[in-house]
Amino acid sequence: MTLTTTAAPGVRIRDLTVVYRTPHGELPAVRGVDLTLAPGTITGVVGESGSGKSTLALSLLNAVQPPGRIASGSVEIDGIGDVVRLGGERLRQTRGRRIGYVFQAAQNSLNPLKTIGKQLLDLGRSHGVEDLRGLVRDAKELLARMGMDGARVLDSYQHELSGGMRQRVGIMLALVLNAKVVVLDEPTTALDMITQAMILRIVREIHEERGLTTLIITHDVGAVAEIADDLAVMYGGRVVEHGPVEEVLGSPAHPYTQALIRAIPRLSGDLSLARPLPGRPPTLGTLPVTGCVFRERCDRRMPICETDDPAQVVAGGRTVACHAVVPPHAPAEPAMRKEYA
Numbered sequence: 001m002t003l004t005t006t007a008a009p010g011v012r013i014r015d016l017t018v019v020y021r022t023p024h025g026e027l028p029a030v031r032g033v034d035l036t037l038a039p040g041t042i043t044g045v046v047g048e049s050g051s052g053k054s055t056l057a058l059s060l061l062n063a064v065q066p067p068g069r070i071a072s073g074s075v076e077i078d079g080i081g082d083v084v085r086l087g088g089e090r091l092r093q094t095r096g097r098r099i100g101y102v103f104q105a106a107q108n109s110l111n112p113l114k115t116i117g118k119q120l121l122d123l124g125r126s127h128g129v130e131d132l133r134g135l136v137r138d139a140k141e142l143l144a145r146m147g148m149d150g151a152r153v154l155d156s157y158q159h160e161l162s163g164g165m166r167q168r169v170g171i172m173l174a175l176v177l178n179a180k181v182v183v184l185d186e187p188t189t190a191l192d193m194i195t196q197a198m199i200l201r202i203v204r205e206i207h208e209e210r211g212l213t214t215l216i217i218t219h220d221v222g223a224v225a226e227i228a229d230d231l232a233v234m235y236g237g238r239v240v241e242h243g244p245v246e247e248v249l250g251s252p253a254h255p256y257t258q259a260l261i262r263a264i265p266r267l268s269g270d271l272s273l274a275r276p277l278p279g280r281p282p283t284l285g286t287l288p289v290t291g292c293v294f295r296e297r298c299d300r301r302m303p304i305c306e307t308d309d310p311a312q313v314v315a316g317g318r319t320v321a322c323h324a325v326v327p328p329h330a331p332a333e334p335a336m337r338k339e340y341a
C-alpha cells in the first residue's frame, strides 16, 4: 500500500455554495463555506436546525439531491480529488468505499425487505469486496463493540431492531468498508444518553485505530465536546467560527457561538443560568441577502453588519466571521461577496 492510502486524508472545502430550488428561486442553504478537516482529526459541526449542517455533509459525498445542487466550490479530499467533479461509477465507488457515511434518519434508511446481513453482502459486492467472509467478520466485530450480538443483528430485518440498534447498524455500515473519511450526520439521536456516550467513545476509538478523518454533525454541543478535536459552528449556511474544540467552547469569539453555549442547560449548578437565544434561526426564505446572516439576533450588531457579509478571518488556529471580532494580528479583510445564482 502507498502512503496516500494509509495516511489519514485531509479534506479542503473551498467556497462551497449549495442551493435549493424554491418558489422564490434558488436560495443558498450553504454559502461560501471554507472548511479544512485536518488529517486524522474529528471535526464536529453544530448549529441550530436549518443552519445547513446536513447539506454540508451531503456535499462531502456530492450527494445533494434535487431540488438542491452544488452551485459552486470544491471539496478536495487527499487521494480522491475534487468530489464535486466526480460522477457516475467513480462517484458511486467513492461513496462507501472511500468515504463512509451515516445520514440523518439512518435508522429509517435500511431496506425493510432484506436482512441486515444480506444488505451487508450487497454493499460488499457492489464495491467489489472479494473476501465477503472477512466483511461479515468485521461487521460482527463492530456490532459487538457497540454492545450488540452481531450474528443476531445480521440475521434480523430492520423492523426487528429498535431505533437505537438501527443507528448502530448504520454506523457499522459506514465503517465496515474501511473508508478513510467518515461523515456522520446525527449518528446517535435515537439513543439514550448513556448509550450515546458509549457509541461516541467507540467511534473515537475506531477513528484513532484506523487513522480516519471524521466529520460529525450533532445538535448536542456537550457530546461533540467529548470526542471532537475541532468544532465548526454554522449559522444561516455560513461557518461563523471554526477552531480547536477547547478554544471554541472555552473562549467562544463569535456572538452566535457565545449564545449557543449560554443556551446549554447545565447539569450542575443553577439551571436558570441557561439563557435561550431569543428569536429563531432564519429559513431559506428569511435569510438576509446582504450583510451578516446573524445580525437580527446579535447583541453586538453594528451598521456595517447590515450591508457587508463578514469574511472568515484567520487568527491563530481559529477562524471567525464577525465584524465585531477583529482578532489580534488579523488584518480586516474586505467583505466577502458570493455569487450563487
Ligand SMILES: Nc1ncnc2c1ncn2[C@@H]1O[C@H](COP(=O)(O)OP(=O)(O)OP(=O)(O)O)[C@@H](O)[C@H]1O
Pocket (backbone or CB within 6 Å): 020, 021, 029, 047, 048, 049, 050, 051, 052, 053, 054, 055, 056, 066, 067, 068, 104, 282, 283, 284
Ligand atoms: N430538499 C430541500 N428543499 C428545499 N429546502 C431544503 C431542502 N433540504 C434542506 N432545505 C433547507 O436548507 C436549509 C438547511 O437545511 P439542512 O437540513 O442542511 O440544515 P441542518 O442544519 O442540517 O438542520 P437540522 O439540524 O434540522 O437537520 C434549511 O433552511 C432547509 O429548510
